[in-house]
Amino acid sequence: MELRNTWDQWPDENGRFGEFGGRYVAETLMPLILDLETEYRAAKQDPAFAAQMDDLWAHYVGRPSPLYFAERLTEHFGAAKIYLKRDELNHTGAHKINNCLGQVLLAMRMGKTRIIAETGAGQHGVATATVCARFGLKCVVFMGETDVERQKPNVFRMKLLGAEIVPVSSGTGTLKDAMNEALRDWVTNVHDTFYCIGTAAGPHPYPELVRDFQSVIGKEARAQILEREGRLPDAVMACIGGGSNAIGLFHPFIEDEDVRLIGVEASGHGIETGQHAAALNGGAPGILHGNKTYLLQTDDGQIIDAHSISAGLDYPGIGPEHSFLRDTGRAEYLTCTDEEALEAFQLCTRLEGIIPALEPSHALARVGEVAEDLGKDGMMILNMCGRGDKDVFSVAEALGVEI
Amino acid sequence: MPTSRIDTRFAKVKAEGRAALVAYMMAGDPDLESSYQALCALRDNGADAIELGAPFTDPMADGPAIQKAALRALANKTSLSDVLALAKRFREDDQETPLIMMGYANPVHKMGYEAFAAAAADAGIDGTILVDLPPEEDQPIRDAYAAHDLSVIRLATPTTDEARMAKVADGASGFLYYVAVAGVTGAGSADPEEIRSGVEMAQRVSGLPVCVGFGIKTGEQAVAMAKIADGVVVGSAFVEQARLASVAKTPQVTAEKMGQLALELSTALSGGVPAK
Numbered sequence: 001m002e003l004r005n006t007w008d009q010w011p012d013e014n015g016r017f018g019e020f021g022g023r024y025v026a027e028t029l030m031p032l033i034l035d036l037e038t039e040y041r042a043a044k045q046d047p048a049f050a051a052q053m054d055d056l057w058a059h060y061v062g063r064p065s066p067l068y069f070a071e072r073l074t075e076h077f078g079a080a081k082i083y084l085k086r087d088e089l090n091h092t093g094a095h096k097i098n099n100c101l102g103q104v105l106l107a108m109r110m111g112k113t114r115i116i117a118e119t120g121a122g123q124h125g126v127a128t129a130t131v132c133a134r135f136g137l138k139c140v141v142f143m144g145e146t147d148v149e150r151q152k153p154n155v156f157r158m159k160l161l162g163a164e165i166v167p168v169s170s171g172t173g174t175l176k177d178a179m180n181e182a183l184r185d186w187v188t189n190v191h192d193t194f195y196c197i198g199t200a201a202g203p204h205p206y207p208e209l210v211r212d213f214q215s216v217i218g219k220e221a222r223a224q225i226l227e228r229e230g231r232l233p234d235a236v237m238a239c240i241g242g243g244s245n246a247i248g249l250f251h252p253f254i255e256d257e258d259v260r261l262i263g264v265e266a267s268g269h270g271i272e273t274g275q276h277a278a279a280l281n282g283g284a285p286g287i288l289h290g291n292k293t294y295l296l297q298t299d300d301g302q303i304i305d306a307h308s309i310s311a312g313l314d315y316p317g318i319g320p321e322h323s324f325l326r327d328t329g330r331a332e333y334l335t336c337t338d339e340e341a342l343e344a345f346q347l348c349t350r351l352e353g354i355i356p357a358l359e360p361s362h363a364l365a366r367v368g369e370v371a372e373d374l375g376k377d378g379m380m381i382l383n384m385c386g387r388g389d390k391d392v393f394s395v396a397e398a399l400g401v402e403i
Numbered sequence: 404m405p406t407s408r409i410d411t412r413f414a415k416v417k418a419e420g421r422a423a424l425v426a427y428m429m430a431g432d433p434d435l436e437s438s439y440q441a442l443c444a445l446r447d448n449g450a451d452a453i454e455l456g457a458p459f460t461d462p463m464a465d466g467p468a469i470q471k472a473a474l475r476a477l478a479n480k481t482s483l484s485d486v487l488a489l490a491k492r493f494r495e496d497d498q499e500t501p502l503i504m505m506g507y508a509n510p511v512h513k514m515g516y517e518a519f520a521a522a523a524a525d526a527g528i529d530g531t532i533l534v535d536l537p538p539e540e541d542q543p544i545r546d547a548y549a550a551h552d553l554s555v556i557r558l559a560t561p562t563t564d565e566a567r568m569a570k571v572a573d574g575a576s577g578f579l580y581y582v583a584v585a586g587v588t589g590a591g592s593a594d595p596e597e598i599r600s601g602v603e604m605a606q607r608v609s610g611l612p613v614c615v616g617f618g619i620k621t622g623e624q625a626v627a628m629a630k631i632a633d634g635v636v637v638g639s640a641f642v643e644q645a646r647l648a649s650v651a652k653t654p655q656v657t658a659e660k661m662g663q664l665a666l667e668l669s670t671a672l673s674g675g676v677p678a679k
């Protein structure tokens with residue numbers, strides 16, 4: 001199979017990355033996602049759309065985010081040089097807003113006046129509520145009941161921003177149920193509503209457009225490292241929930257086959273316990289939420305609830321492009337347990353004075369081994385995709401500290 | 404293709420000058436024995452065709468009533484094979500009532516499209532409605548079903564325009580399921596006048612019988628909808644009867660309650676004459 005030069009040509013016209021992706025939605029939504037695709041193609045060609053994005057990225061989000069040489073982490077492991085792409089410095093504290101801005105501008109082009117979103121950790125919900133406040137749009141955020149309970153600060157933030165929060169009690173009250181409920185709302189309100197999906201998953205064209213909006217991360221990182229080091233990195237690393245920050249970092253390097261693409265999935269209490277969120281490492285291909293991809297499921301095709309200490313990684317699926325990159329071998333996917341993530345969280349905080357979110361802490365936990373593997377002359381970039389302010393309560397609890 | 408049970412049944416109903424009653428029930432809710440009794444009761448009380456729901460953990464197109472029914476069936480460990488076994492048991496002494504399995508793609512995908520098609524045909528299933536397999540994605544089941552004369556029953560909605568309807572009709576068989584309201588199952592009902600032209604267009608473009616569903620709960624609503632369609636589908640209302648029976652911890656009453664509702668609906672659709 002001739003793969004060189006084809007990596008960035010996916011998805012194909014059917015929205016497929018190899019066998020993954022597609023448009024597995026109820027007929028009611030088909031006309032809408034076909035429209036969305038047309039509108040997205042038009043927006044991509046429109047210099048005014050790009051100019052508006054660039055302006056908001058620069059002045060509202062604070063892009064480009066710095067590429068920071070993590071000197072003390074590098075010293076600590078004593079191997080390859082470690083750079084951090086500082087997307088946690090973005091307005092609202094994570095990479096999520098890169099995508100929200102793009103989707104909300106698209107929604108406005110389509111004449112939609114009501115934006116809905118699902119959220120797990122609340123980061124995507126906060127980012128969506130923020131952008132909706134900025135543009136004066138109605139915003140409704142679906143959030144699993146369990147998550148509403150464990151992410152109270154973000155729930156209050158969204159309310160301050162004017163969003164309506166709908167706690168979802170169906171199923172098990174977590175991210176996947178919030179996504180089901182958002183899809184149900186969408187089929188009911190197709191005429192005026194735009195569904196702003198928070199990760200590079202869902203029916204085509206979402207995986208593609210979320211990837212494209214998040215690719216600002218990798219494009220910047222690529223230019224920044226070339227300027228700093230005069231060469232490409234040996235590896236780029238990111239944590240994987242649905243896979244949007246990872247694909248955003250990976251994609252601009254995808255044709256550079258000497259650059260290793262390394263994703264880290266959350267293995268919760270350990271894959272062997274069955275309580276994890278590692279769809280690629282512990283799941284099988286299936287169909288959920290509009291796409292074909294690796295999923296946590298039973299032998300009978302029922303979806304299994306994910307578990308991770310990080311609400312942002314607590315999802316039983318993964319974006320379809322990652323399934324494709326894994327099966328073709330272009331990217332590697334490691335795992336990290338709750339406990340390892342907690343250790344990495346503390347290590348980074350102490351050594352670099354950067355409190356990472358629990359999500360990128362999963363990638364941080366594997367950084368030492370990868371650095372060692374690359375050796376002293378090696379160099380890598382890790383996506384610091386979110387800051388840990390939102391997590392201090394759950395970390396304190398996990399460490400048995402009362403605050 | 405030999406004439407299918409579905410085609411035969413719709414021809415018969417049409418000859419009788421009325422619309423078909425298509426009843427939906429969730430397999431395994433509250434348990435498989437009750438479901439078997441319910442299948443028989445639906446048939447005996449005038450259901451012309453039965454949609455047998457296969458439970459799924461994440462039923463994106465369903466409202467609370469059917470979601471909860473699916474969770475009850477799953478709590479009871481109802482597997483896809485159990486659903487097929489239930490159909491097979493019903494077929495042992497019913498060769499005429501069309502049985503359509505309705506559900507979501509993943510359990511079928513997991514079993515394997517070929518394996519499923521063979522097992523479904525063996526169980527006497529006549530076709531499937533897989534909600535999240537639109538025409539763009541159902542080629543694999545069309546291929547697998549062809550050898551077994553299983554119908555691929557597609558959905559059309561008020562958002563389906565004529566160009567889209569041609570795509571929906573291409574490769575569809577049995578009947579078309581016209582989703583009356585943009586929304587999930589069990590939501591509000593549609594005004595038949597508002598969807599009349601959409602249903603006519605669906606009939607004209609597909610050449611298939613068109614059954615209207617979503618939001619139809621009473622005989623009165625069924626009669627109103629029957630004026631513009633070849634059949635009416637009633638789902639959440641039957642599922643609600645199963646729930647009431649299971650809340651009362653009398654699963655054996657499930658069949659009785661569902662039968663009563665079927666009789667009310669079929670009588671209304673026959674212009675006041677009770678079935679059989």
Ligand SMILES: Cc1ncc(COP(=O)(O)O)c(C=O)c1O
Nearest residue numbers: 123241242243244245312359386
């Ligand atoms: C900071 C942060 N990182 C990562 C994720 C996981 O999402 P994704 O894999 O799409 O980047 C989330 C999701 O909420 C998040 O808040």
